[in-house]
Amino acid sequence: MITDEDVVVCPVCGHEQTITICPSVNVTTDPEMREKVLTGELFEFTCDECGFSGYAGYPFVYEDKETNGGFLIYLEPDCEDREVGIEGDIADQVIYHERPMRLVSDMNTLKDKIFIFEAGLDDRVVELFKVLTLAKMRDDDPEKIPDELKFTKREVIDGEEMLLFAAFRDEELLGTIELPYALYQTCVLTGEPIWDVPISECAAIDQQWILERLGDQEDSDEENV
Numbered sequence: 001m002i003t004d005e006d007v008v009v010c011p012v013c014g015h016e017q018t019i020t021i022c023p024s025v026n027v028t029t030d031p032e033m034r035e036k037v038l039t040g041e042l043f044e045f046t047c048d049e050c051g052f053s054g055y056a057g058y059p060f061v062y063e064d065k066e067t068n069g070g071f072l073i074y075l076e077p078d079c080e081d082r083e084v085g086i087e088g089d090i091a092d093q094v095i096y097h098e099r100p101m102r103l104v105s106d107m108n109t110l111k112d113k114i115f116i117f118e119a120g121l122d123d124r125v126v127e128l129f130k131v132l133t134l135a136k137m138r139d140d141d142p143e144k145i146p147d148e149l150k151f152t153k154r155e156v157i158d159g160e161e162m163l164l165f166a167a168f169r170d171e172e173l174l175g176t177i178e179l180p181y182a183l184y185q186t187c188v189l190t191g192e193p194i195w196d197v198p199i200s201e202c203a204a205i206d207q208q209w210i211l212e213r214l215g216d217q218e219d220s221d222e223e224n225v
Contacts, residue, residue, distance in 0.1 A: 008045055008056045015049035024061035037062060038111055055107070062110065064117070071100040071117040074202050079105045082209075083201040101202040108168075109206070112150040119154040121163075121184070126151055127210045128191045129184055130165075133177075134207075146174050154181065 006021045022042055025033040036042040043055045057077035064071055074084065084103055100117060104110045116123045130149045137145040146167035153164050161181035167174040194213045199205070 006056065006058050010047040010050060010052055011054065012052040013047065013050040015047055017048050019045045019056060021056065021058055023059065024063065026063040026065065028063070028065040034114075038114070040107065043107070060110075062114065064114075067118055068120045069099055071102070071113075072202070073102045073104060073110055073113050075104050075107070075110050077105060079103065079204075081204075083203045085201055103202045103204045105204070108150055115153060116151050119151070119163075121151075121154070122188070122195075123205050124195060124210070125184060125187050125191065126163075127205060127207055128194070129163075129179075129187045131207050131210050132187065132190075133165075133179065133183075145169075146177075149177065152176070 002022065002024050003020050004023050005018050007016055007018055009016050022033075025037060025042070027034045027037075033042065040055055043057070043060075044053065045056045046053045059077075060075040062073045062075070076084065081103070100123065102113050102123065104113060113123060116126050133149065134145065134147075146169045148168040148171075149165040150168065151163065152166050155162060155164065157178060162178045163181055163184055165177045165179065167177050191210075194210070197213055203209070
């Protein structure tokens with residue numbers, strides 16, 4: 001485990017202090033770090049002045065070199081960029097050039113990506129799945145729909161393979177939604193032209209990415225008419 005130091009400002013009293021941080025983990029060599037990332041323990045700090053406990057936000061790299069072919073996720077809190085380059089030693093690991101490298105800007109999305117790749121799913125397809133599911137829910141009951149879905153796990157329920165999502169509205173957890181894995185398979189076919197779009201660098205693959213690609217596909221179809 002690599003450690004470094006960073007300065008955090010307490011959001012309650014404004015006290016500045018230096019804390020020890022972990023800018024990257026490799027859960028292949030340090031498997032115990034996975035749980036510390038998922039629970040948020042790795043990012044916790046306590047203010048020396050007022051005793052407030054919270055989470056420190058800082059750039060962080062999560063690596064898994066083995067699970068379902070391996071993947072890398074780069075967390076940069078509140079990042080507005082859609083693609084970033086990975087610098088330093090990690091940039092030299094060409095093993096990831098053929099494996100997913102993703103950019104996320106918050107902890108919930110980091111966990112979402114970890115669970116997706118661990119379940120052996122394609123996060124691009126999952127994002128299309130989310131877009132179509134939310135659109136259908138808006139048509140059914142626009143007043144009670146979530147505005148965000150985060151993947152949690154893949155499991156068999158009553159003999160049927162299901163995908164489970166945590167549903168949020170205005171960042172508040174509403175509950176869990178269970179959807180058939182068969183719908184995911186349908187999305188693989190539905191979005192087929194999108195999957196040929198190359199992904200360079202470490203990219204943010206989310207609903208915005210899907211909607212932009214769907215728009216590009218519609219423009220292409222119109223040009224070919």
